[in-house]
Amino acid sequence: MRVLSGIQTSGKLHIGNYFGAMRQYLALQEKGEECFYFLANYHSLTSVRSGAELRDYTLEVARGFLAVGLDPVKSLLFRQSDVPEVTELAWILSCLTPMALLQKCVSYKDKVAQGLSPNHGLFAYPVLQAADILMFSSHLVPVGQDQKQHVEVTRDIAMKFNNAYGEILTLPEPYILSTVAVVPGLDGRKMSKSYGNTLELFEPAGAMKKKVMRIQTDSTPVEQPKDPDKCILFALLTLVASEEELAEWRERYTQGGMGYGEVKKRLVELLNELLDPFRARYEELVKDPDYVEDVLRSGGQKARAIGQELMEKVRSATGIVRSNITN
Ligand code: ADP
Ligand code: TRP
Numbered sequence: 001m002r003v004l005s006g007i008q009t010s011g012k013l014h015i016g017n018y019f020g021a022m023r024q025y026l027a028l029q030e031k032g033e034e035c036f037y038f039l040a041n042y043h044s045l046t047s048v049r050s051g052a053e054l055r056d057y058t059l060e061v062a063r064g065f066l067a068v069g070l071d072p073v074k075s076l077l078f079r080q081s082d083v084p085e086v087t088e089l090a091w092i093l094s095c096l097t098p099m100a101l102l103q104k105c106v107s108y109k110d111k112v113a114q115g116l117s118p119n120h121g122l123f124a125y126p127v128l129q130a131a132d133i134l135m136f137s138s139h140l141v142p143v144g145q146d147q148k149q150h151v152e153v154t155r156d157i158a159m160k161f162n163n164a165y166g167e168i169l170t171l172p173e174p175y176i177l178s179t180v181a182v183v184p185g186l187d188g189r190k191m192s193k194s195y196g197n198t199l200e201l202f203e204p205a206g207a208m209k210k211k212v213m214r215i216q217t218d219s220t221p222v223e224q225p226k227d228p229d230k231c232i233l234f235a236l237l238t239l240v241a242s243e244e245e246l247a248e249w250r251e252r253y254t255q256g257g258m259g260y261g262e263v264k265k266r267l268v269e270l271l272n273e274l275l276d277p278f279r280a281r282y283e284e285l286v287k288d289p290d291y292v293e294d295v296l297r298s299g300g301q302k303a304r305a306i307g308q309e310l311m312e313k314v315r316s317a318t319g320i321v322r323s324n325i326t327n
Pocket of ligand 1: 007008016017018019020021143144145146182183184190191192193194
């Protein structure tokens with residue numbers, strides 16, 4: 001089973017990305033699936049307007065994947081732009097994509113509502129995503145609920161292509177990462193780099209502690225019972241505490257006699273237990289950019305070779321002729 005997913009390189013990774021996506025990508029790797037994970041830097045051009053920033057974020061997300069456990073021997077890690085044919089495929093697919101299909105996409109509307117510029121790239125974003133997925137004949141696409149529609153659009157586009165040109169593209173299935181509910185940010189909204197409410201995956205322990213200590217809680221006095229299901233701290237605790245420990249905290253919330261300061265302290269401890277090894281590995285990778293670059297280059301070469309095979313078929317079926325050039 002070929003698994004493929006991408007993460008935009010438009011900011012620093014946060015624990016929402018880890019629990020909501022990356023941890024589950026790694027589980028698929030450990031299950032022995034053939035995994036392709038890539039840095040969606042072309043997609044990130046829809047929101048990042050500085051070349052230096054895009055370069056930094058791309059490297060940062062690559063380090064992030066490696067630091068949390070992506071094993072380049074087992075999985076392919078690559079930059080989207082190292083397979084430039086993906087933009088060619090996106091164009092070919094866009095000629096088969098009905099406007100109405102894209103007009104239905106809620107992610108475009110959400111992003112415009114958040115203040116992103118309503119340009120053609122943002123509108124055509126799902127077609128580029130379809131090209132990413134179809135280029136490698138992916139079977140399974142692990143994504144959050146918000147991206148399910150884009151995988152459905154991909155299936156629709158692939159069907160249109162196959163109807164017109166023959167059975168060349170593989171129809172993917174979404175694999176919805178729903179075991180973890182949305183991770184809340186410091187202000188209780190969804191943790192997101194666009195809201196500036198994140199706990200970064202690789203920030204120093206001291207900085208993270210300060211942020212946790214400053215999380216706003218309600219003003220229920222220590223003696224009184226509290227509702228764990230309305231508490232950001234408890235929601236964060238569910239990510240890192242064992243089931244037994246969580247059950248104990250639930251008791252303590254509902255019984256009363258517990259202050260939020262205690263929960264914060266334990267939350268920081270548990271976060272550090274999980275994150276310390278990631279931070280250490282991340283720091284090693286900061287010192288070794290050549291290694292990260294080697295991984296990306298070799299992943300990109302392998303991915304591109306696979307993509308080029310598909311593109312041969314696509315060009316031949318669609319009647320696109322090229323001179324015999326190698327690049
Ligand atoms: P952001 O909202 O910070 O821009 P992205 O949209 O780049 O994050 O998300 C990358 C991946 O991380 C997606 O698969 C998404 O579902 C997951 N993800 C992001 N934020 C959260 C969150 N708060 N809770 C759970 N998963 C999340
Ligand atoms: N749109 C995805 C997101 O914002 C990122 C992405 C780009 C992607 N191409 C992809 C995810 C292909 C899965 C498959 O999270």
